[in-house]
Amino acid sequence: MGTHYPKSAEIKRDWFVVDLEGLPVGRAASQIAMILRGKHKPIFTPHTDTGDFVVCINADKVVLTGRKLDQKRYHRFTGYVGNMKSRTAREMLASKPEEVIKLAVRRMMPRSPLGRAMMKKLKVYAGTEHNHAAQQPKAYKLAL
Secondary structure (H helix, E strand, C coil), X not given: CCCCCCCCCCCCCCEXXXXXXXXXXXXXXXXXXXXXXXXXXXXXXXXXXXCCEEEEECHHHCECCXXXXXXXXXXXXXXXXXXXXXXXXXXXXXXXXXXXXXXXXXXXXXXXXXXXXXXXXXXXXXXXXXXXXHHCCEECCCCC
């Protein structure tokens, strides 16, 4: 008996909608990363993308616990000498709330081409409106 590895034709991908209103960023991101990788399925294989699509809504209503709103900083480097840009979490939530969720999930994914391919299945929206109704996504309640 050999180990069965799922073929790409055997993998059935579902669409899930996750409402992030009032949820802590890190706890929500860890469960979203689990769904994107496919760890919630019995056919999970570490070297194969078996995950599902995730549509996150209400990204602007996430919660950061403690004093993270003012102490947590997001850095990015422009590529030029001396041009390291830095923003607090409060500024990021005000201007780009989608990026807060995307960065949190990306940092929980594998740092490989497979992890980057899995990140393409994540869709994040600041409000309740999204344009994925044609895929008939199912509501997914995160267990916190």
